[in-house]
Amino acid sequence: MVYNASNNELVRTQTLVKSAIVQVDAAPFKQWYLTHYGVDICRKKKAPAAKKESAEGKELEFYVKKLQRKKGKGAAA
Incomplete structure (x- = not known):
């Protein structure tokens, strides 16, 4: 969790509540998608x-x- 407008204590304890801002690492999903479908989803086509x-x-x-x-x-x- 990155930010919570209601209480900073919730960020420190990593308590997930409604309207919390969460940062997710997309690398594992990108790797799985590449191996499963054979398409690199982060590249733009020229x-x-x-x-x-x-x-x-x-x-x-x-x-x-x-x-x-x-x-x-x-x-x-």
Whole structure:
């Protein structure tokens, strides 16, 4: 137990009551989950680099075309 708003004595004696804040070590559960399911639950999945680059490329293309249209309108006027 980490904190109890009602009484610090309850923290010292580790008496569990309603609204107490408890800190739990997740390492044993993560290890069991990894061995049982073969999935590491604490890792984030990375997006494929090719998809990310293509999205950035499309966005860049859009802005380049937009600038070209503005230049074309300015030259014609």
